[in-house]
Structure formats: C-alpha cells, structure tokens
Amino acid sequence: MKILAIRLKNLTSIEGTVEVDFTSEPLHSAGIFAISGPTGAGKSTLLDALCLALYDKAPRFATSVESVNLADVGDNQINQSDVRNLLRRGTSDGYAEVDFLGIDGHRYRSHWSVRRTRNKVSGSLQPQALEVKELDTEKEFQGTKKELLAQLVDLIGLTYEQFTRTILLAQNDFATFLKSKGAAKAELLEKLTGTSVYSQISQEIFIRNKAAQEEVALIHNRMSVIELIPEDELSALHQEKESLIEKRAAGIKLLAEQNTQLNVVRSLKMQEELRKKKQEEEQGEQAKLKVSLERLASQEEGLAHFKTQWEAIQPDLKKARQLDVQIQSQQGGYIQSQQILQTACGQVTEQEKKMRTATEHLQLSYRSLNRLLNHAGVEETLQLEQVETILRQEEDVLNAGVKANEERLERLNSFGYPSLAEEQVKLQKEQTRQQTIRQLTETQTKAKTEIERLEKETADCLKQLAEQDTALKTVQRLYENARMAVGKDVKALRRQLQEGEACPVCGSTSHPYHQEHEVIDTLFRNIEQEYNTAVAACQQNNNRSIALQRDLTHQKTIEEQVREQLATLQKEGLDVGDEEQIQHRLEELAKLILEYRNLYAEWQHSDEEIKKMRAYCEALRENVSQCRLAMQKVSSDKEQLTILQNAVAAEQKRFEVMEKALNTLRQERSVLLKGKSADEAEAAVARREKELNLALEQARREVETAQNRLSGLQGEIKQITLAIGELREQQKQIEFPEQLPEIIKKQQEENLNTERTFSTIEARLLQQIKNKETVEKIAKELAEKQAVAERWAKLNKLIGSADGAKFKVIAQSYTLNLLLLHANKHLSYLSKRYKLQQVPGTLALQVIDCDMCDEVRTVYSLSGGESFLISLALALGLSSLSSNNLKVESLFIDEGFGSLDAESLRTAMEALEQLQMQGRKIGVISHVQEMSERISVQVQVHKKVNGKSVLTVVG
Template sequence: MKILALRLANLASLPGPLELDFTVPPLDAAGLFAITGPTGAGKSTLLDALCLALYGNTPRLRQAPGRDAPLPDVEGETVSTADPRTLLRRGTASGHAEVDFLGRDGRRYRARWAVRRARDKASGRLQTAEQSLRDLDDDRLLTAQKREFDRLLPERLGLTFDQFTRAVLLAQSEFAAFLKADDNERSDLLERLTGTAEYSRISEAAYRRAITAKRHVEALQTKLADDLPAKPEARAELERNADAAERGLADLQQQAKRLETHQQWHVADDRLRQAYAEGLRQQRDAEAHWHTLAGARADRECRRLLAPQRHRLLRQGALPNEIATLEGAHRQTLQALERARAAQHAAEQARDKATQQMDAAIQARQQAEPTLRQAREHAQALVTLDKQLADLESQHRDYTQQAERLAEQRRQAETRQLEHKRQRDEWQATLRQLMDRHERLDAARQAVQQAHDLAARRNLALGELESRWQEARRAGQAQRQLGERLALDEKRQAELTTQGKAARERLDAQERHYRTLHDFIERSRAARSESVAQLRAALREDEPCPVCGGLDHPFRHRPPETPEAAQLAAQHAQEEQQLAEARQSWEQAQRERDDLEGEYRAVMATTARCRQELQQADSRLTQAQQALAEHPLHAELNAIDAAERDAWLTHQRRQSDAEREHGERTLSALTRAEAELAPLEEALRQGELGLAQLEARRSALDEALTKQAERLPPLRRQRDELKNRLQSLLGEHASADAWQQQLEARQESARRQRDEAIEGCHGAEREQARLTQQASHEAERIEQLIQEGATLERELSEWRQAQPLLDDATLERLLAQPEAEAAREERELAEADEARQRAAASLGERRQVLLEHRRGQALANDDSGEALLGEDVEAEIDSRREALVAERQALAPKLEQAQQTRDEAVHALRDDDRRRARQQEGQAELEAARVEQVRWGRISELIGSADGKTFRRIAQAYNLEQLLEHANLHLANLSRRYRLVRGGSELGLLVEDRDMGDERRSVHSLSGGETFLVSLALALGLASMASGELTIESLFIDEGFGSLDPQSLALAMEALDGLQALGRRVGVISHVQEMHERIPVQIQVEPLGNGTSRARLVSV
C-alpha cells in the first residue's frame, strides 16, 4: 500500500485547492519529508483529509461526544460535533478530499470524499457527503454509493479504518505515554491501541453462561422432584386392575360383535330389496320407450330401400337448375366476345398515334443539342468567376475582422499596462510603509520576526500554564465526584443487602406454597378420572374404537349426561389456574432474587473500581498541583484571585495571540509585497513588447486590404457580362441542365405511351381468343347435361314401378330429411333396444343376489325363489330386526361401563408410564446440564468475571508479547543497544541493555532520544500487527519531537533516516524548528489570519 497523491479544498483552515503529488519532484525522491507550521496552523488537517478521502471519518472526530454536543449551523440547523461535514470551511459552499493510492493488487485507485451545501450556496443546508472510488489504470468508476464504497475500499487498500490509523498514522506520543504508564493505565492504552475490548465482553459472557448453567441444573432438579412415579407395590396394583378390566370388556365386546354381525345382515337385506325393486321399475320404463319408437322403425326400413338410388334421385332434381345456369353464362360470354373485338380496334389506333409523338420528341432534342452545348460552357465559366469573387470577399472580411481584433487587443494591453503601473506604485508604497524606520528589507523582517517569536514563546508558556491549571482543577473535581459516587455506591450496596434477604425469604415462602398446593391437587385428582371423556373426544369417523373396535360411535358428539361431568371440569380448570398462579409467583420471586443478586455483584465491582479510581485521582491531583507549582508563571497566576484566574489567563492569551498574529500578518505582508513587485515589473516589460508587436501586425493588415480592394471591380464586370449571354441562350429555361432534362422527359414520356399502346393491342387480341374458346366449351357442356337428364328419367321410372311402398310423399320426405336427423334416429333406436336388453339382465341378477342372501336364514319352509320373496318372509325379517334393536340397547350401558372401567385403569397405568419416561428423560437432561455446568464453570474459573477483567488481562498480556516481538524487530534496525522485555508486573515493561551485559532496567531510565526510539519502535510494531502481510510504504508520524534536547533530536533524526532506508516514505508532522532545518523537503502550512492558512511545497 502506498499513498500517491493528496488533494483537498475548503477543509478547516485550508481553503485550497491544494495538491500534494508524491510521484513528481521533489516528493518522489524524498524518503523523508516534514509537514511544518506553527501550532494551530492546520498541519493535522492534511491527515484529516487523507482519512476523509479514504474512510469518510477522522480519528479526532471519532473521539468527539457526538449527538450530545450539537453545533449550530445555518438556518437554525445543528450538526453533531462528531460529523465529518463540520470540517467544511465556514463561508464556503463545497469542499472535498481526494487520495490516489497504490492498492494491494498493484493497481492505482482514486478515493474521493466531497460535501456541499444546498443550492451551492454558503447559506444552504449541509447535504449528505458523497464518496466515490475510481480505477485509474482503466479510468473506470467502480462505485459512487457509500455502502459499496465502504465494502470496496478496504479490499483494494488492504486496511480497515482502525488498521489504517494504527499502521499508517502513527501517534508516537501515545506510545511515549504507554512506556511510562503504570499497569492500569497501560492496560487502558493497550486496549485502545490494539482494539481488544471484545475480550472483556467474552469474559463477562463466560461468567454469565456459568451462572445460567447453574440455574438450569437447579431448575431441572426441582422439576424432577415434583414429578415422581408410583412405587413398585402401587405399580403392581395398577397392572392387576388393568388386566381385570380388559378381560371384562373383551367378553362384552364379543357379544356386541355378534349383534353387530346380525345388524349388518339386515342392512344388506334392505339394500338388496331396494335394488330389486329399482330393477323392476327400470325394465318397465325400457319396454314402454321401445313401443313409442314404432314410427322411427318404419322410416328406418324405407331408408334401407331408398339408399341404392338416393344419389341418382338427387342428381335428377339438380340437373334443371344446372342447365339454366350454364345457358345464362353462355349468353354473357357471347356478349363479352363482341366487346373484345371493339377494344382490339381502338388499341391499334392508339398504337399508331403514340409512335408519331415519339418521333417528334426525338427530332426536337436533336435540334436543341448545339445551343445546349454553348450554354453549358458559359455556365461553367460563370461558376469559376463566382468562386474567385467569393474567395476574395471572404478574405477581405477576415482581414477586416483581424484588424478590429488587433485594435481591441491594443486597447486591452494599454489598459493592463496602466493597471500594472498602478499596482506597482501601490506595492512600492506598502513596502516602504512596512519597512518603517528600517532602510533595508532584511532588517525590517528580522525585527518583526523577533517580536513574533517573543509573542509565540509567551503564548506557549501561557498555554502550558493554563493546561496545568485546568488539569489541577479537573483532578480536584474528579476527586470530589469519585468520593460522592463511592458514597452512593456504598449506600446502594447496603440497600441491596437488605432487599436481597427479603427476596430470599419471599422465594422460600413461594416455593413452599407451590409444592404444598401441587401435592394437594395431585392427591385430589388421583381420586377421580376423566379418562372416559378424553378417549371419547379422541374418536374419529370411519375409524375403529380403540376399546371395542366398532365403527359406530353414538356417544362421540352427544355423550350421556352425567351430573358430575360439569362439576369435575370446573374443578379441574380451577386447580390448573391455582397451580399456574402459584408457579408464576414462585418464578417472579426467583427473578427478583436473581436481579438483586446481579445488581449487587455489579455494585460491588463498581465500588471496587471507584475506590481504585479515587486512589488514582488522588495521585493525579498531587502530580497536577506539583506541575503547576513548577511552572515559571505560577507566581503571576498565584497572585491573582482564584475566581479571576480564568479571566486573567484568557486575557493574557488573547493579548499574546494578538501580538503574535500582528507579527505574522506583518511578515506575511512583507513577503507578499516583495513577491508581488517582481511579477509586476516583468508584466510591464512584456506589455511594452506586446504593444510593439500589435502595431506591426496592424500595418501589414492595412496593406493587404488595399491590394484586395483593387482586384474586385474587374472580376465583377466580367461576371455580369457572362451572365447576360447565358440568359439569352436559355430563354425561358432556368439552366442548360433543366432544358436538357425537359427534352429527355418529353422523349421518355412518348416512348412509354407507345409501349403501353402496343401492349394494350396485344392484350385485346389474347382476350378475344380466350372468349371464343370459352363459348365453344359452354355449348358442348349444355348438350351433355340434356342427354344425362333424359337417361336418368327413363331408369328411375323403371325403379319406382318396382317399389310400391315408396309413394311420392314418403320419397319426398325422406329425400328432404337431413343426414344428421337420420343418424340421430338410428342412434336412438339402437340405444332403446340396448337399454331394454340391459334392464332385463340387471333385473335377473338382482333377483338372484337377493335370493342367495336370504337362503340359509330359516325364513320359510321352502327356499325356492317365490317363497323367499313373499310377504310372510318380509314380516319375519321385520320381527327379527326389532328384537335385535332391543338386545343392542340393553347391552350398550354395560359395554360403556366396562369400557370406562378399563379406560380408567389403563389411564392410571399410562400416566405412571409417562412419569417414568419423564423421569428417565429428565435424568438424562440433568446429566447433560451438569456436564454443561462443569464445562462453563471451568471456563469461568479461567477467564470469567463479572467486570470482564480476568480475560482482558490475559489477552492484553498476549497482545503485549506480540507487540514487543514486532517492536524489537524494528528497534534492532533503529538501535541495536536496547531490547524491550516484560517484567516487574503482569503488564510491566523493562529495557534490556545489551551494551551492559543484557542488564534489565526501568524504561524511566531512558534519555529523551532513547525514549523516542523505543516509542517509535512500538508504533512501528503496532503498524506491523495491524497490517499483517500487507507491505506499507507510506507512514505519517504525528508530533512527539517537541520535548527532545539537541542530542536526542539528532538521535531521532538518525532513526528516521534509517526508517526511510528500509524503503518507506515517512512524513513527520512537527513544529520543531531544528527538524525543519534537517529535513530539506517540507510541506509548510502558514497561517494567513482570519482562520485561513496556506500550504505550499518547498525544497530547502
């Protein structure tokens, strides 16, 4: 990954547009460059622009309060302090940040972030920020959607936002604080630097899972104790009762099955008797319908006799009409033949006339040919003259326009010369005024610079004093707040102890109440059973009863009324409601107890953290007060009343800022005046030269215009004479080509008319021949049809004499009958005959089946057919049916009572089976829950805690080891003397001095330069951890050099030189003047006043 270019406009104090291209000189060859400028000038804004273009956010904004701290915007709108759009410069309508980078795949990309206000006006509302990603190698837009941009950018760059801020933007000052911190502070810094907050959540989750697993085991044990099965003696008694009830029910079911068989015989007999009666009715209906079709049967016989001669009779009837039609067509053909002969004579006359007209057109064209040739020659000459005149006139207009433009350019040049002279005089006066009493510009600049530096040092001292004063106040305020919070936590802890005891007592009371009520209800239910009603409700239509096996369920929907049923149902529902309410009260008491217990643990952890933080606050207060007392300006501050110190500090800072800003404005004005004078002098010289060149060009144009004016009149006279001669030749014709086209069109029209006349003559001849042949064929066909009619008349008269049944009326009716109607009558006759035969066969079959069903039942003395169908047999069957109904009704109550007894015994046995199965399943579930409890208990013992501290410390120790491994690799390249190791405490750090026999000593013993090297190694180590296998060629180190002495600064510069020797381009952000002198390539950020700065690239 490598940053190739950075561009921005209208961000914070930098109006721009600004472009920093790292691929062109001098940045392309600079392995080390500095971003310089005074404090607050806007150096970090360049890094903000880098992060905005890539991720749409900045590290500084992520630490802002967010929604709780809104900022006022235009039109009464507010915007969050954490919103990146607040970086848009005030008073501007739009701004952007753009970065070109080399991705992990070796391709070049461009990421862009832009924001604007509504209507592109500074008074408009802020609009949603826009982000886009473009592939520069293919010049292809990859996306302009934010969600897709957030997905593609880390893939192409190879780093997420958190990884980028740790691997590319190195906050070296944080690692200096990391070195000197105690274990608690180092733990907080390590968590923030490495992003390991999730280990605290894992530790808390492991602790919660262990508590949940324990509660689950306790709940299962309680559930099993409340659902015990019957003892062995009671189980044996249940099995004996079930066997006796089953045997009694089987005997009664056998009787019911025998009666059911008799009932099924009677049902089948009724069904067969009804089928026999239906067969008799169908036979009578079929015979009656057959007799109604006697007329149709007679017509069928006549059609059979008529069929051989039917087509000849039809042909005889159609011949007269056909002959009459053909005779009419023959008369029309003869008339058309006369008309065709007249048309042929007219076509021959039109052919002769068209031939004469074509000969006349050819002769007229031949006579006009010489005149046409002469007219074309004159027209061509006229075109040549017109072209020459047009070219000269166009050139004349161009020369005239050029002369006008030269005159305007001269006027503008003279105006610019006057403006440049005025500006030069003004800047010379400004420069003399700024130099004041100094005769030389260098002396004036040096005096202003000294005053500016004095004000800047005073301002820094005041800022440090204010910072220490505020730190002391914050430390005191934090100490007081922590003391108050600790008192509240201790009070809450005592309250929770009291509430916890009361909750425990309520839980025990609710548990005892639930168990007492549950045992009482179970004993009550053992004395009664509703199993019969439950089994009855489970019956289904067309499915056998599980008790008796019958398919008829008379009491399924309307069970017999029992006085106790309603009372038992109401009592059962009331018992269930009482149990549910008692169980709910028990669970509610348990939840209250658990909530209080969890809150108590949390308050205990909070109290412990509060005591620890109070000790740290005491230490910070002492350190802050000591640092304030050591400041050089403390005596001045201490002389001011405590209530007025803030106002005094603000006044002193404003006064110092005003002096510093005055010096900056004066220096900027001197530099600008000096820079503006040289271009103005050069512009004046170039202006004089440009005026002379314009004068020379104007003289040349005047001479060319004079020559062109002399050539135009002769050419115009020659063109007019030629145009008159051409007009006399053409006469009324517009041109020679138009005259020739007219002659050719006349000749072509005459030719077409002659050809059309010849073709019309040939067509008339063909039509006359066709009509002659058609008239001959029609006469022959008429004669043939007359002879055919005579033959049919003779033959059909002989056939009619041989068929006396077919009189004229019958013959006429049958010939007129449609074939569909005849076919329908045939089908109706066939269907009626088939139905008559089918009804007779079906009646015989049904009679035989009924006789077979009644034989062997001892219904009559004679088992013949007639006796079994008599009235005596019917009366015997009805008598037997009534006796069967009475016997079944007497058996039904006994069967129901036996079934209820059997169901109660089986239900009690199955209820005990279910209890035993639930016990077995519950024991297995309990064993699995105990295994889970042991597993999570062991995990919680290793890493779990209510505040997440245990696993966090383990993970941070591991991350610290990883960090030290990577840091030592970089430290070996920067300084081979030292090596970082863990020691002294769980998160303690020691430095190993190889020049002193690997002696281990405190990191506090390092000098300023050595501390810088170790801090830089730690920063680079974290960058290696964050980037993984990705090669990062661009690094930015923010601050951290202001506290170094000259020797330590020299050592730090050597370290930076070594870092760039490893192939990385390093950008250092610092306001230390000594570093500016040591780094030749610089991006200087200069404040111009009014919240505006200018960034420029210099190579010193």
C-alpha cells in the same frame, strides 16, 4: 498502504486550494521531509485533511468528549467536537482530498467536502459529503457515507485508531500504542501481519462450544418431557387388562343371544305382514286372469274376419300389377327425355353467359383503347387499322427521342463529374483550413500581447504587494504596541505613576503620558485607522494579484491550445496554391459543375418523357391485341349458341308426347287399391296379419302367465303360514319380548364402555414401551453429545471467545515479540538506556532501564521526551513489521520533538534518516529549528495577515 497526494481547500488557517503531491519532485525522491512553520500556521491541518478524507475524523478532536455547542453564523450552533469546525471562517465551502495506494495495489482517491447553504458565507453548515473512486478505472464507489467509510477501511487495511498508531502519530498522541490495551494491540498486529485466522479460530471454537452445549441442553429437555409409568401402577394396569378381556368376551356372548331372540320376534312380525300382502296379491291376480281370457277370445275372432276380407280384393291386385309394369316402362323414357332437355337448357344458359362475358370484355377493350386515343365516339365505329397506323407513328417518335437522349448521356459522361466534385471538396477544405490558420494566428498574436500585459501587471502588483506587506508589518507592530498602551491594566498602572518616582516597567522618572489620556486614545485611533486602511489595501492588492494570475494562466492556456491547433493544421496542408488561386479554380469548377447539372436535368427530363411514351406505345399495342381476341371470342360464342338453341327445341317436342301418354296410365291406375302399389297392398296385409297373430300370441302368454303367477302365490302363502307357526312356538320361550330393544341397547353401552377402558389401558401400555425405547436412544445420544461438548468446553476455556480476542492475544504475543525486536533495534539508535519488553502472559509493555542495572519499569513512569522516543521506536517498528496483507510505506510524525534535548534530537534525526534506505517516506511536523535545517526537502507553511497561511514546497 502509501499516501500519494493531499489536497485541501479553506480548512482552518489555509485559505484557497493547496496541494502536496508526493509523486512529483522534490517530494517524490525525498525519503524524509519536514512540514515546518511557526506555531498556529497550520502544519497539523495537512494531517487533519488526511484523516478527514480517509475517516471523516481529525486528530485534534480526538479528546473532545464534552458535548458543548458553540455559536456559528446567525442563530446557528455547532458542537465543539464536530469536524466541520475545521472549515475556515468567512468561507462558504471547503474540502480535503487524498490520493493513496491501497493494499490491493490500485490507486484510489477519497474526497471529503463541506459547504454552507447556497454557497454563501452566511449560510448554515450542511452535512459533510464523501466521494471515493478508483483512479485507474475511474470507477466511482456507491453507498451512504457510512458504507463508503467502511469500504475505505477495507482499501486502506486499517481502522482510524490503527491508522493513528502506525502511519500518523498525531500531536500529543505518541504513546497511544505504547499504553493501549492488549486487545487493541492484538487487533493492530493482526491487521499488519494478516493473521486474522487466529481470531476466526477463537470465534469458531466459541461458536462450536456454544452449539455443543445447546445440543446437550436440548437433549436433556427432550428427555425431561418423556414420562414412564411406575412399576406398581404398570402391574395394576396389566391385571385390569386381563379382567377387562374376560368381561368383554362375556358381554359379546350375551349380546349375541339377545340379538338372536330379537331376530325371532321381528321375523314373526315380518312373516305375518308378508302373508297378508300375498293374499291381497292373490285376489288381484285372479281378476287379471279373467281379463286376459276375455282378450284372447276377442283376438281369435278378429283374425278370422281379416282373412275373409283378404280373399275379396285379389282381382284388383292382379290388374294393378299389370298397370304398374306399363307405367314403369313408360316412366323410364320420360325421365331420360326430361334429363336431356334440362341438360340442353343448361348448356344454352351457360353459352348465353359466356357470350355476355365476351361481349362485356370486348366493350371494355374498346373503352380502354378509346381512353388511350382520347376518342369520344361510339366504340363500334372505331377502326383497328387506324389505331395500328397511329401506333407506328408514335413508335417512330419514341425511337427519335431515345437516340437524342443517348447523345446527351455521352456528353454527360465526357464531363468526369466525380473528379470535379472531389477536387471541389478538396479545395474547399484547404480554403477553410487556411482561413482557420489566419484566424488562429490573429488569436495567438492577441493572446501573446495579453500575456505580456498581464505578466507586467502581475509583477508590478507583486512588487507593490511586497512593499505593502513590509509597511503593514511596521504598522502592525505600532498597532500592537498602541493597543497594549491603551489596555485597562496599562491605564491603571499609568494613573498610579508619580513625578520623580521610577516607573516599575521602564525605570524612568519622567512620565510624559501620565495625564494625557485623551491624546493617547486619539493617537491609538489614528494608528488603528491607519492599520485597518493598510490591511484593506493589502487585501485588495492581494485579490487583484490573484485575479491577474488567474487571467494570466487562462491566457497561457488559450495560447497553448492555439499553438497546438496551428501545428495540427499546418501538418494537414495541401500544395494547391494560395487562397486567390484556390478561389479562381473553385469558380471554374463551379461553372463546369453548373453546366453538367443543367445538361443532366435536360437528360433526366427527356428520359422521363421517353419512359412515358414507351409505356403508352406498349399499352396501345396490348389493347389492340385484346380487342382482336375479344371480337373472335364473341363471334365463336354466337355460333355455338344457335346450335344449342335448335337442339333444345327438338327435345322439347319429344318430351311433351311422352308426358301425355304417361299421364293417361297414371290416371287409370289411381282408382285401384286406393292408389297404392300391389307390393305396398300385400305388405300392408302381411303386416296386419302379423300384428293380429302377435296380438293373439300375446293374449295367450298373458293368460298362461297369470295362471302361473296365481299358482306361485298360493304356494308362497302356504310356506309363510308354516313359518309363522314355527316362529310363534319360539317366541313363547322368550321372556319379555317387547323389552328386548331396551335390554340390547343397555348391553351395547356396557360393552362399549368396557372396550373404551380396555383401549385406554392398551394405549398406555404401548406408549410405555415406546417411551422406554425412546429414553434408551436419547440416553445413548446424550452420552455421545456430552463427550463432544466436554472436549469443546475444554478447548473454549483455553482459547475460545465471542470476539476472538483470547486466542488473538495469545497468537499476537508472538507477533509482539517480533515487533519488539524491530522496535528495540530502532530504540538502540534513539536511546541506549532503554529496552522494550513484553509483560509475561499479556500484550502489555514494560521497559528495562539499562542505566539502572536492568531495572524493570512501567511505561507510565517515563518522561514526555522518553515516551516520545520509545513511541517513535515502536512506530518505526510497526512500519517495519509488514506482511503481504499490509505494507506500510508512509509515516507522519506531528510535533513531539520539542520535548527532546539537543543530543536526543540529533539521535532521532539520524534514526529517521536511516529509514530512507528502506523505501519509506517519513513526514516530520515540527517547529524545531535544528530539524528544519537538517531536512532539505520541506513543506513550509507561512503565516499571513488575517490568520491566513500559504504553503510552499522547497527542496
């Protein structure tokens, strides 16, 4: 992880926009640089901006734990631990921005900002905002502020606490890692070395042990819910089961006997009812037999009468057959003649339709021809020969027009219009370019003049500002002295002075201002007014200087853009002459193009007229042809219609003769057999005879069926009477036959209760067998799971933990040993008296005092300067301890050097200077003069009036 640039605006004492770019000289080449300035100038503000942009936190608020609200603008309040307190008073907005190289090797930018409502100084503070993007792809990260901060931790590879222990050693916080708890050390070492697998192993062991214990508990619970019947109760159940089996068999046998007796009683009753029913049926069958015999006699008499009538109509039948043959012969010729007549009439109708269609088509052709010729007379009077003469005249005019237009086209082609248009566009473009160059040259001249004016005014303003600053410092000293002179304590001391007695402050025995209080107050007010006037004038001149510098930068930008545009336009120049020559040639081209366009319009108009005339001639020719064809069609259809009409008249006469003869035969035949044909009469007689025979046969079958049914009923009655006698003998042997249903119902209930009791016992015995098998299986599974759970419990006791800290601390103790090797190497340069050592079995640290016979001391017994040197050695060791997971290339140290003596300070500086060869960039914040003199590249913070500071980079 490496810091590339820090930018900030309106934070604490820094007003306006400030940038510290580590990728540009002289900071790019410097391995170590100093951030120097007087106390309160704003040196630590740079590191506050770094932390704000990356973590929305600032080191100076790390110890603010008491929740106290402070007054903000108006009636608003803000908590004293709120990072928005860093926004400079009297400003409406501010930001902190950091460019950095992430652990994945990509460049990122994080922008933290805060503003007041409506961007007014009097507005209330709004919540701070955070924006993150990748500089290489311009991809912006999305999400809430909390989500963006989590993504930044992933990109940086360190949390805020880890960042302030490895990359940023904040003021008064050097010993944080030295005295931090083991878990915090382990987490940081884990991030630096990329050995997070130990935490994952510890957590996984904890999870698996918990799961194994839960499985064992679950099996115990499963076993506890299974109930087994005691042996004595089980034996009693088996005995009761045997007893119930015997009782169930006896009950089933008794119920069968009772059902048999009940069947005898019910059968007797049913047979008696059946005999009564059969006797009633016997009476009904005897009545049906009598009716069937009467119907049979009637059918025999009707058949004899029908045969007598059939013999009487035989002569009429013979004569009817003769007439039917004659009518059939005559009717064939009649139908044929009728069909021929209908066909002929249809042909006449079709021919008339064709003739009407041809006539209409001819009339349409004449109308179309008249429309073309604008003829208003009657269609039939139009002569086609005259139309053909007109057509030839129109074609002659058309050919003359085509020839004239071809001559115009040849003249158009001779102009070479495409080359003329191309040359015109080229000249117009060059003319525009020359005009643009002239305008840009004028703009460049004006910009240069304005730049010279602004540079002169800026220099004068800066000179005047320097003079005002010098005068302001003098007035400020007078003002401070005067303010002290009118203070309450000074006034009280002055009142106690006595003439001739020495002043306890200056020792003078003369006290000129002892009684002149009003004179002193007036003098102070005059000095105060002079000081305020000087501050206002200096501020006004400073604002004017800023405005002039902004205008100067803007004019230089304009001049640069104009110069680039001029260079580009001059490269695109064409050698076609000056503007006057170009304008003259453009006028010539305009005349030629105008002449071409006029001729083209004339040719286009003539071409349209030719197209219309050609279409007119083609339409006229086609209409004349259609008229001739239509006239031929009408004449042909008229001749064919006359032939068809003559044929229809002849066929009509022949049809009338045949129709008269046929009507005579039909009239004679209609009086015989009631108009029916002989075949129909014979068929009707045969059907009637067949119906009578069938009815006779049906009557005979009915008589026979009635006799058979009557005999059957009489036999059934006899059999039923015998069965009733036997059943009555059996019923005499049954006791209480009328109570049998109730007795059987009670026996059924008793059998059902026995069966239920038996099923319950049987189910309990089966469940006992199943439960016993289940318990055996669960016991086997429990033994296996307990063996696994015991192994995981032992492993969990050694290295398992929910947060992974147990194994992480063990594993990172080895990493800590490696860290101490690096740290002791740096510590040997910083202080030969001490060595760092790991407290056995923990991640805690202790020091060995070499000057005290290698006495082991706690880190809490070190002085401030000693703690700083050892913490610096640890920080440098952490910087050296890097892996592929996280490489630390930046280190910032805020103050702490003031607690060192001259020799220790020199040693610390030499150790820091040696790190330049390792490719690390180290920033040291200190107001110690010796450090500032030894470090050539510096970021200097200068205090100005009104609590304002400015920043410059020197080297």
